[in-house]
Amino acid sequence: MNAPRIKICGITTPQALDACIVARADYVGFVFFPPSPRNLTPSDAAELAARAGTRVQKVGLFVDADDLAIAEGVRAGRLDALQLHGSESPERTAQVRARFGLPVWKALPVASAYDVERALLYRAAADLILFDAKTPKGALPGGMGLVFDWSLLSGYRHAANWGLAGGLNPDNVAEAVRITGAPLVDTSSGVESAPGIKDVDRIAAFCATVRGS
Numbered sequence: 746m747n748a749p750r751i752k753i754c755g756i757t758t759p760q761a762l763d764a765c766i767v768a769r770a771d772y773v774g775f776v777f778f779p780p781s782p783r784n785l786t787p788s789d790a791a792e793l794a795a796r797a798g799t800r801v802q803k804v805g806l807f808v809d810a811d812d813l814a815i816a817e818g819v820r821a822g823r824l825d826a827l828q829l830h831g832s833e834s835p836e837r838t839a840q841v842r843a844r845f846g847l848p849v850w851k852a853l854p855v856a857s858a859y860d861v862e863r864a865l866l867y868r869a870a871a872d873l874i875l876f877d878a879k880t881p882k883g884a885l886p887g888g889m890g891l892v893f894d895w896s897l898l899s900g901y902r903h904a905a906n907w908g909l910a911g912g913l914n915p916d917n918v919a920e921a922v923r924i925t926g927a928p929l930v931d932t933s934s935g936v937e938s939a940p941g942i943k944d945v946d947r948i949a950a951f952c953a954t955v956r957g958s
């Protein structure tokens with residue numbers, strides 16, 4: 746089995762970006778959601794994008810954003826893909842893909858087998874389904890370090906390209922991949938020393954563990 750592709754989400758500094766590139770992460774995530782401790786202004790995103798060049802793919806994360814906000818993120822962050830992490834419907838997801846001409850990842854919150862089945866609704870609209878842990882009402886919809894029951898994905902016949910997120914870190918990611926067979930893993934708080942503060946050693950350890958799994 747090929748090693749899973751790796752996305753490190755919530756990059757806010759050149760040091761963290763460089764650590765992802767050195768560790769050969771496939772994707773970095775730029776968060777465009779003001780309530781997040783990882784939110785980027787357009788000028789921060791432009792600086793990071795210029796530094797990254799084509800060395801890593803840049804995924805812009807949006808939560809129920811309108812076209813204007815997405816367009817600003819796409820321009821500033823020179824984005825390669827869009828991650829919709831709110832309650833976007835299949836119709837809105839398809840609309841965003843058509844409007845921006847970029848691959849769209851749809852994050853789905855998971856707490857039960859029913860939540861996993863909802864992926865079918867997005868089969869035609871999204872290029873990738875990202876299964877993430879459901880967060881409590883009123884909390885951020887992601888980036889909380891919460892894990893869901895990975896056995897919900899064990900042996901599941903996926904109808905679409907997909908990835909696993911939610912509380913992954915250097916200590917648990919090998920087990921998560923073993924149980925789910927995830928072809929892509931995504932982490933944010935699991936490679937941080939505090940909310941929004943990436944730890945370059947944890948980024949390196951996460952990537953090394955995934956490549957070795």
Ligand SMILES: O=C(O)c1ccccc1NCC(=O)[C@H](O)[C@H](O)COP(=O)(O)O
Binds near residue numbers: 774776
């Ligand atoms: O990172 C945020 O602050 C955030 C805010 C709003 C929606 C999603 C957010 N992050 C998503 C991610 O970073 C990941 O795609 C995923 O949720 C994994 O996060 P974590 O559990 O912290 O590893």
